[in-house]
Amino acid sequence: MTRMHITTRLNGDETDFLCEPHQTLLDVLRDELELTGTKEGCGTGDCGACSVTLDGRLVCSCLTLAAEVQGRSVGTVEGVAGPEGLHPIQQKLLEHAGLQCGVCTPGIVVAAKALLEREPDPSEREVRFWLAGNLCRCTGYDKIIRAILDAAAEIRNPPEAGAPA
Numbered sequence: 001m002t003r004m005h006i007t008t009r010l011n012g013d014e015t016d017f018l019c020e021p022h023q024t025l026l027d028v029l030r031d032e033l034e035l036t037g038t039k040e041g042c043g044t045g046d047c048g049a050c051s052v053t054l055d056g057r058l059v060c061s062c063l064t065l066a067a068e069v070q071g072r073s074v075g076t077v078e079g080v081a082g083p084e085g086l087h088p089i090q091q092k093l094l095e096h097a098g099l100q101c102g103v104c105t106p107g108i109v110v111a112a113k114a115l116l117e118r119e120p121d122p123s124e125r126e127v128r129f130w131l132a133g134n135l136c137r138c139t140g141y142d143k144i145i146r147a148i149l150d151a152a153a154e155i156r157n158p159p160e161a162g163a164p165a
């Protein structure tokens with residue numbers, strides 16, 4: 001089958017790749033582009049482990065054809081941390097022990113970041129509702145929710161440089 005040549009903006013960088021017409025974005029990210037942070041939990045849109053953003057909108061990469069990203073902008077967990085270090089969501093997940101096996105974590109990080117970009121001061125209910133599509137078999141969710149609320153608070157009121165944590 002003829003492979004398609006796709007050009008996209010991936011985590012801010014112009015990127016191109018070849019794919020089969022039926023290939024999912026998840027498979028291309030992991031198998032062609034070696035971005036294995038995005039996980040496959042189910043492959044059927046049920047678990048959220050494969051969450052990425054497409055033009056800023058949260059999508060399941062297992063339900064998105066790779067060809068659909070032509071000319072668009074894709075964000076994966078690899079683009080979340082900055083040169084200065086972990087994103088506050090990542091840091092707070094560590095501090096609150098909001099992960100165990102870690103399979104759900106990249107999807108939760110991407111989903112939570114998308115939430116906080118839309119709503120910087122979400123209620124606990126809003127965080128729980130937003131993450132309803134991200135399943136975690138390990139943590140019981142509570143630590144994840146606390147971590148995201150804490151990260152939101154820190155993003156709104158960043159600690160001053162040099163101040164004790």
Ligand code: FES
Nearest residue numbers: 042043045048062
């Ligand atoms: S792998 Fe995509 S939703 Fe589970």
Ligand code: FES
Nearest residue numbers: 100104136137138
């Ligand atoms: S930490 Fe194991 S699935 Fe969430």
